[in-house]
Amino acid sequence: MVHVGSLVQFSGHQHLRQRLVLSILSGKHVRIDKIRSEDKNPGLRDFEISLLRLLEKVTNGTIIEISVTGTAILLKPGIISGGTVTHECPLSRAIGYYLEPIIMLAPFSKRPLQLTLKGITTDENDLSVDLLRTVTLPYLQPFGISDGLELRIKKRGAPPAGGGEVQFLCPIIKQVKTLNFVEPGKIKRIRGIAHAVRVNPQFSNRMIEASRSVLNRYIPDIYLYSDVYKGDESGKSPGYALSLLAESSTAAIHCAEAVSKAGVAPEDIGLEATRALIAEVNKGGCVDRKHQILVLLMMVLGSEDVGRCRMGEPTPRTIQFLRDVKNFFGTSFKVVAADPSDLECSHLLYSCYGTGYVNANRTLA
Amino acid sequence: MDDRPHKAHRPATSGGKVDKKEKGKGKEKQHGFNEKAFAPKSGRRADRQGRRNVERDQTRLHVPLVNRTPDDQPPPxxxxxxxxxxxxxxxxxxxxxxxxxxxxxxxxxxxxxxxxxxxxxxxxxxxxxxxxxxxxxxxxxxxxxxxxxxxxxxxxxxxxxxxxxxxxxxxxxxxxxxxxxxxxxxxxxxxxxxxxxxxxxxxxxxxxxxxxxxxxxxxxxxxxxxxxxxxxxxxxxxxxxxxxNAHSYVLADRLEDLTPRELIRTSKGKCDRTVTVYGYVRGTNLRLGTKVHIPGVGDLEMKGVTLLGDPCPMPDADSEKRRKLSEKKKLLIHAPMSDVGGVMYDKDAVWVNVPGNFTRGNEDVVQGEGEQMVMDLQDVGSTLEDAVAKSQIRLFGDSSKSLTVDPSSSADVEIESDDDEDDNDEGDEDDSGIESGADNDNNDEVDEEDRPPGPRSTGRSNRRDITRSIPSSSKTQRAEVEYAESDSELGDDDALEQGGRMRLNDDDADHDIPSDDDEGEAGDEMSDEEDESAPRWKKNLAERAQANLSSSRKLRRKDWTKLIYSTSLSPEEILRDKPREESLGDEMDEDDFFQIKKGEAGDEEILDSSKDPLDAEELKRWEDEDMLESIRHLFITGEAGAEAEGEGEENNGDDEEFGDIGEDLEGDDEIESPKQAPKSDSETSRAAALAAKKEALKRKFDEQYDDPEASKLDFYEEKKDEMARQLALNRSEFEGIDAESRTLVEGFRPGHYVRIELADVPCELIENFDPTYPIVVGGLLPAEERFGYIQVRIKRHRWFTKTLKNNDPLILSLGWRRFQTVPIYSLDDHSIRMRMLKYTPEHMHCYATFYGPVSLPNTGFCAFNSLLGESPGFRVSATGVVLDIDRSVKIVKKIKLTGVPYKIFKNTAFIKDMFSSALEVAKFEGANIRTVSGIRGQVKKAMPKPDGAFRATFEDKILKSDIVFLRAWYSVQPRKFYNPVTSLLLSDKEHWTGMRLTGQVRREQGLKTPLNVNSTYKPIERPPRRFNPLIVPKKLQASLPYASKPKLMVPQRNQTYMQKRAVVMEPDEKKAVALLQQIRALRKDQVARRKEKKEEKNAVRQKKLQKEEALKSEKEKEKRKDYMRVAGQKSKREADIEEGRGRSKRRKT
Known part of the structure; x- marks a missing residue:
């Protein structure tokens, strides 16, 4: 007996992660074609394949069919099983690429997830593990996902050779709480982590100094940690980076980071990160631009009540995500200006009616 | 004597009675509250009473549950x-x-x-x-x-x-x-x-x-x-x-078949139907895009849902003022399947029943829906022919009678056809077509914009103010809720429609669309302006559009909801403001037949990553000191306005308490937040905000000062408060927006009367429709559309007489669904494994695992072996609850592999007949084995010679006669069998049969159970074992100590003296013996006679008993007869009711 679930179709390689996540959460089959079909090197890349393998590991009963050319995939999602999983990430993308979708799925699994990922911990393209630990995970707290939520950075690994290792622990929940987050508040503290592996440990201090030169004017509550990993824990390649976050009085977090580049002084990296943070703070809202999707997804999955959140303008990814959510869950958001009276304010109020998503995978008794 | 009045009573003024009264008065005198009366006499009793009161208080509490049904306009x-x-x-x-x-x-x-x-x-x-x-x-x-x-x-x-x-x-x-x-x-x-x-x-x-x-x-x-x-x-x-509270559902009170007649005819009625059902939404909000399940039919796709006018509306505002329901309202009844009000909706027809005499004249009589309909039909002025003549339908594309109707005549048609919806629509479309012919090139858009509203186009051709009330929302709403493709005026039109009159809305709802439509619209309206008959508001519109274009783009606010959901612009295009003209140009070019294929050059750079690449230009801005200073107000130490500072200070103090404050802010500021926004610099608003803040603080202080306990709620109250707040937010959030976009965001609320269009409904539902069987449309959660293995905790009902057997089909009622499936029963075996059970245990829960549609954990269900009415006894065979959902199962059953030793050494033995090949042995190397007598051992290694033989070691030497066995576990998979109970599709709805048991099938087909010879039971023959005598060698015996020597004695062969001797009696002795013999004989005879007598007596008694028994059975018979009589009456009554004689017969009995 074959039961054909409703199928959702997409084309193009963009937004692959969010589509896979939505498919697994909603249980709808997804078919994505024309993946780089016009490219010289058509089809799925190694990191995408690896992501699919990871998703297969954390789920039970998932069927993934990849066409011969690799330009089309069909995903028939199973249930999210969780448990202890280890995965070796290819070096083309950092661990953040793999961890982001997993963070969205893990609270809805059958058993608490214990995922060990090995690869690059910080690079230019993806969120570093520091930001995931200090910013992404706190964003889950208002949704009721907090106890036992942890990201341990066992080893750091800078590109190109990697060699880092993180352990992600996630509890399971029955239902996501409804978010009502409309007060952005004011920035009350700034934290940061500067790390340097296989380079002079003074580099991190230099970054901190540069950053403080700008930030000290605003508030006194600034702590920038220098995090130096040595020996085996420092991975295989040299590198350093500064990640900063600014937390507001209502627990809204904004973050930025900058990663070492060849021929650039650590001071410049520090300043770059600082300015990026200031730019991010200036954009305002209750949610960082990098985490709009995560927050919106959790709002969609909330109980059948109205959830509200105030954010800045959506990123292109967010817009596509909102459209995809409508395809998968049938939920559309009401997006209006947060301050109708103030024309200068670009903040928007996103409100939606939650789907009442209940973690059906959870075992009773 | 009668008329003489009685002597009046004279109360005594002295004597004993008076004294008594006087004495009593003093006692009665006590007034007011007697404190002693209600005080507990003993401390113990007071304690007990106190406990009881507290306990009674606790029984009042229930787990707070959110009620999703709205308080205003709840469903019936x-x-x-x-x-x-x-x-x-x-x-x-x-x-x-x-x-x-x-x-x-x-x-x-x-x-x-x-x-x-x-x-x-x-x-x-x-x-x-x-x-x-x-x-x-x-x-x-x-x-x-x-x-x-x-x-x-x-x-x-x-x-x-x-x-x-x-x-x-x-x-x-x-x-x-x-x-x-x-x-x-x-x-x-x-x-x-x-x-x-x-x-x-x-x-x-x-x-x-x-x-x-x-x-x-x-x-x-x-x-x-x-x-x-x-x-x-x-x-x-x-x-x-x-x-x-987690599912939406509709009890269908009406059902209609929308399939084209032609399709039914060509397929001889066997095609899948498109069916609409009508009813009130109940439970939670009904959302589009979800599936529904109709019990008795199956899972169906909702093609569309339309909000209809309430056929049985609640009393409205004016009658609300009265205390009681007015008599007029009392007459409201909505029963489409019954014949009430003279209208009966059959499956493919509407019957109008006109009772007795019926005249058109008397208006004072309340007319039913049907009568009104008939009268309306009689009222039609023009015949169909006239209508056809006036209509602008062109039969052929090249027909010479082209539609050169002047605008005035088309307007006439519209006015005439005001009461006829279909005509009106047609007229509108044609009308707009004509107009657009006169218009400039972008007629497509005009057409699209003009389609929905009736009132607007009539307003265009003549200047009359539209104050016509909407007949009912069902008629004006469009058939499907859909996004008009870049139909920018949708919202505006709706507003007009709803209000029933025009208004110039100068809010931002209209001038917000940065899509290419704006320009088209503007052009359209400019051309409209040239039209002489254009109403005033239209001109205004055009002016506004102009003003919009000229005004700076920066201040223009985008309508994000529309841009995201109802345009086909790519996300980048939405975000980029400037290149809109370019995209416009592109869109214009679409009319060209050939297009240059655009290479997706930009795609490759876009990585799927949530971190944006750092923009150097953007960062450069922040090198400037002024820029850095400009955002100081975003920090708590910043000084931007007095109130901001105040807030900062407040927040600065309590670091860990900020969550609390956040909540407070949410709670209080829901209404006030727009006012409080510290954006405008005007003094008044700031003062107002400050005042509001002070007010809130004062209130808080007062609360805490007056009664510090009162502000602290217990858990129960807190939860209830939280729920109430959330519900209020749910209500208020979407209050303002128009109905259509509201349904898009939150679906159809409970209490709405909707029409659900279902696609691909089996034709049997329509053909065998019977209104006495309820049709429930149950909404499914996304998880419930999937299939999987479901583990449930199940218990056989104690009134169900049979035990439930593993792998026997069972009909479950779980969630909305009723289906037959094949469960496997199991029990948790020491938390190590799930062990299969052959039968459900008595008086105990066990687990069952089956394949079927997923239901959320904690959903209750009940199970049946048969749903037939004639199945005897109690039909609910089990009840239980869903525990777990998975895609694979791990249930095992025990398997014992046996073998026999063919060669035994000390602790080693060679075992054969357990496996059939060396490979199998290799899989079981190291496995534990055991003999029947309990000697434990281990599989060691396969032997080369007899296939499947292996070497094993034991803790002791085993016997050749021992049977060696290996205990293993074999995993069992539930059969993937799911058979929905499609009772509504049958003509005989009570006799649905699913999968039958093998025994049932055999019985019905008259087949004998096949008998395996090896499975027959035979008497077990156990030949007595012979043991050889223990022989201890002489030599050994000799060397043994005495205690250990076998003490073997040869039995005596020759007779003893006692056996050999002969006895001769004395004469006296002889006599005595003879006498004794005689006495014994006498006694024997006596006993025999006594026995005979007793038997005789017994026989008499037996006879008596028999007689009594007969009498008793007679009585029993009578009793049974009585019972059968009652039962017969009952069945007769049923038969009577079926015949329709009903109550009249009944009363005679």
């Missing part, structure tokens, strides 16, 4: 009337309907909705005796009127129904005893009432309401009794049930 309460046939369900239904609407139903079929009070409507459903109907009704009923024949007692169906209710969430139940007039004796009546009440209370709860209805008058129950019942119904409060 479903009142189900359930009971065995002949108990008087229809009579009660008619009586109740008569009570509420003063109308007598001749035929009550399907749900009947009436208005019962100012804030309540009721939907009555009669449940027939089919188990399928009872299951469906049990899942949706808010209140069950459980009817019990007082003269007969409870029937099995009643108990079955109660068990169904229990597993699907218990609604309120009121018991109703009928036929009490049949019990003549008062004492019997009292006793039977008491007995029934006791039984009812044990089933529901102690003190459950049980109503007594006496006889039937004029085919109805007595009015006073019905009134009492209706009062009970009207004050009933309902607690939300968890399953219904």
């Amino acid at each position: 309460v479903i009142v189900a009337i359930v009971g065995p046939p002949g108990v008087g369900k229809t009579t009660l239904l008619k009586s109740l309907v008569r009570r509420y609407t003063k109308q007598t139903l001749t035929e009550a079929k399907g749900p009947i909705t009436v208005v019962s009070g100012k804030k309540r409507r009721l939907t009555f459903v009669e449940c027939n005796n089919d188990l399928n109907s009872m299951i469906d009704i049990g899942k949706i009923a808010d209140l069950v009127l459980l009817m019990i024949d007082g003269s007969f007692g409870f029937e099995m169906e009643t108990f079955e129904f109660l068990n169904i209710l229990q597993s699907h969430g218990f609604p309120k139940v009121i018991g109703i005893l009928t036929h009490l007039d049949l019990i003549k004796k008062a004492a019997t009546l009292r006793d039977s009432k008491k007995a029934l009440k006791k039984r009812f209370w044990t089933e529901i709860y102690q003190g459950a309401k049980l109503f007594y209805l006496s006889g039937v008058l004029n085919g109805r129950y007595p009015d006073t009794e019905i009134m009492n019942l209706s009062r009970f119904i009207s004050v009933m409060k309902f607690r939300p049930l968890i399953f219904r």
Whole structure:
């Protein structure tokens, strides 16, 4: 007996992660074609394949069919099983690429997830593990996902050779709480982590100094940690980076980071990160631009009540995500200006009616 | 003597009586509150009383549940009337309907909705005796009127129904005893009432309401009794049930087939149908894009949902002022499947019933819906021919009679066809077509914009103000809720439609669309302006559009919702403001036939990453000191306005308390936040904000100062408060926006009357439609559309007589669904493994795993072996709850592999016959084995020679005769069998048969059970084992110590003296012996005679007993006869009811 679930179709390689996540959460089959079909090197890349393998590991009963050319995939999602999983990430993308979708799925699994990922911990393209630990995970707290939520950075690994290792622990929940987050508040503290592996440990201090030169004017509550990993824990390649976050009085977090580049002084990296943070703070809202999707997804999955959140303008990814959510869950958001009276304010109020998503995978008794 | 007045009483002024009174007066004198009267006399009692009060307080508390049904405009309460046939369900239904609407139903079929009070409507459903109907009704009923024949007692169906209710969430139940007039004796009546009440209370709860209805008058129950019942119904409060609070559902009160007739004809009625069902949304919001399940039919896709006008609306605002419901409102009844109001909606026709004489003249008589319809039909002025002549339909593309109708005549058509919806639509379209012909090139857009509203186009051709009220929302709403492709004026039009009159809305709803439509629209309106007959507001529109274009783009606010959801722009295009003109140009080019294929060059750079690449330009800005200073107000130390600082200071102090404050802010500022926004610099607003803040602080202080305990709520109150706040937010958030976009965001709220269009419905539903079987449209959660292995905790019902066997099909009622599946029963074996069971255990829960549609954990279910009415005994075979959902199962059963040793050394033995190949042995190397006698061992290595033989070691030497076995576990998979109970598709709805048992099939086909010779039972032959005598060698014996020597004695061979001797008696002795012999003989004879006598007596007694027995059996027979007589009467009554004679017959008995 074959039961054909409703199928959702997409084309193009963009937004692959969010589509896979939505498919697994909603249980709808997804078919994505024309993946780089016009490219010289058509089809799925190694990191995408690896992501699919990871998703297969954390789920039970998932069927993934990849066409011969690799330009089309069909995903028939199973249930999210969780448990202890280890995965070796290819070096083309950092661990953040793999961890982001997993963070969205893990609270809805059958058993608490214990995922060990090995690869690059910080690079230019993806969120570093520091930001995931200090910013992404706190964003889950208002949704009721907090106890036992942890990201341990066992080893750091800078590109190109990697060699880092993180352990992600996630509890399971029955239902996501409804978010009502409309007060952005004011920035009350700034934290940061500067790390340097296989380079002079003074580099991190230099970054901190540069950053403080700008930030000290605003508030006194600034702590920038220098995090130096040595020996085996420092991975295989040299590198350093500064990640900063600014937390507001209502627990809204904004973050930025900058990663070492060849021929650039650590001071410049520090300043770059600082300015990026200031730019991010200036954009305002209750949610960082990098985490709009995560927050919106959790709002969609909330109980059948109205959830509200105030954010800045959506990123292109967010817009596509909102459209995809409508395809998968049938939920559309009401997006209006947060301050109708103030024309200068670009903040928007996103409100939606939650789907009442209940973690059906959870075992009773 | 009579007329003489009596002497008045003269009270005594002295004597004993007076003294007594005087004395008593002093005692009575005590007034006011006597403190001692209510004070506890003993401390222990006070303590006990205190405890009791606290305990009683706790019973008041229930787990706080969110009620998703709105308080204003709730859906009608479903009142189900359930009971065995002949108990008087229809009579009660008619009586109740008569009570509420003063109308007598001749035929009550399907749900009947009436208005019962100012804030309540009721939907009555009669449940027939089919188990399928009872299951469906049990899942949706808010209140069950459980009817019990007082003269007969409870029937099995009643108990079955109660068990169904229990597993699907218990609604309120009121018991109703009928036929009490049949019990003549008062004492019997009292006793039977008491007995029934006791039984009812044990089933529901102690003190459950049980109503007594006496006889039937004029085919109805007595009015006073019905009134009492209706009062009970009207004050009933309902607690939300968890399953219904998570699912939306509709009880269909009407069903229509929309399939094209031609398709039905060509497929001989066998094609899948498109069906619409109508009903009130209940439970939670009904969302588009989800699937629905109709129990008895299957999972269906909702093609569209339309909001319709309420056919049985609640009393509106003006009648609200009155305390009681007005008489006019009382007449409202909505029962499309019954023949009420002269209209009956059949499956493919509408019957208008005109009772008695019917004249058009008398307007004072209230006319039913149907009569009005007939009169409207009579009112039509022009014939169809005229209409055709006037219409602008062109039959052929090249027909010479082209449509050169002047605008005035087209306007005429419109005005005439005002009351006819279809005509109106046609006219509109054509009208706009003509106009656009005169217009400039972008006629497509004009067409699209003009399509929806009727009023607007009429407004264009003549200047009259549109104040026509909407006939009902059902007519003006479009058939499907859909996004118009870049139909920018959608919202505006709707506003006009809803309001029924124009208004110049200068809010941002209209001038917000940065899409290419704006320009087109503007152009369109400019051209409109040239038109002489354009109304004033139109001109204004154009001006506004102009103003918009000229105004700076920066200040223009985008309508993000529309841009995201109803345009086809790519995300980047939405975000980029400037290149809109370019995209516009592109869009214009689309008309060209050939297009240069755009290379997706930009795609490759876009990485799928949530971190944006750092923009150097953007960062450069922040090198400037002024820029850095400009954002100082975003930090708590910043000084931007007085109130901001105040907030900062406040927040600075309590670091860990900020969450608390955040919550406070949310709570208080919901309404005030727009005002409080510290954006505008005007003094007044700042002052107002400050005042509001002060006010809040003062309130908080007052609260804490006056009663510090009061502000601290206990957990229960806190939760309830939280829920209330969330519900208020739910209501207020989407209050302002128009209905269509509101339904898009939140779906159809409970209480809405909707029309659901279902695609691909099996044709049997329509062909075998019977309104007495309820059609429930149950909404499914996304998880419930999937399939998987479901693990449940199950317990056989203790009234079900048979045990349940593993792998036997079972019919489950789980969630909305009823389906047959094949469960595997199991028990947890020491938390190591799930071990399969052959049968369900007695009086114990076990697990069952089956394949089927997923239901959320914690959903209750009940199971049946058969749903047929004629299956004897109690039909609910098991009940349980869902525990787990998975895609694979791990259930094992035990398997024992046996082998025999063929060569034994000391602790080593070679075993054969356990495996058949060396490979198998290799898989089991190291496995534990055991002999029957309990000697444990291990599989070592395969032997080369006999296939499957292996070497094993044991803890002791085993015997050649020992059987060696290996205990292993074999995993079992449930069969992937899911068979929905499609009872609604059958013509004979009560006789659905699913998969049968093998035995049933054999019995029905007359086949014999195949007999395997090896499986027959044979008497076990155990030949006695012979053991050789133990021989200890002589040599060894000699060397043994005495204690260990075998003490073997040869038996004596020659006779002993006692055996050999002969005895000769003395004469005296002889005599004595002879005498003894004689005495013994006498005694023997005596005993024999006595025995004979006793037997005789016994025989007599037996005869007597037999006689008594015969008498007893006679009595028994009489009793049985009596019972059968009653049963016969009952069945006759049923037959009578089926024939339609009903009550009249009944009363004679």
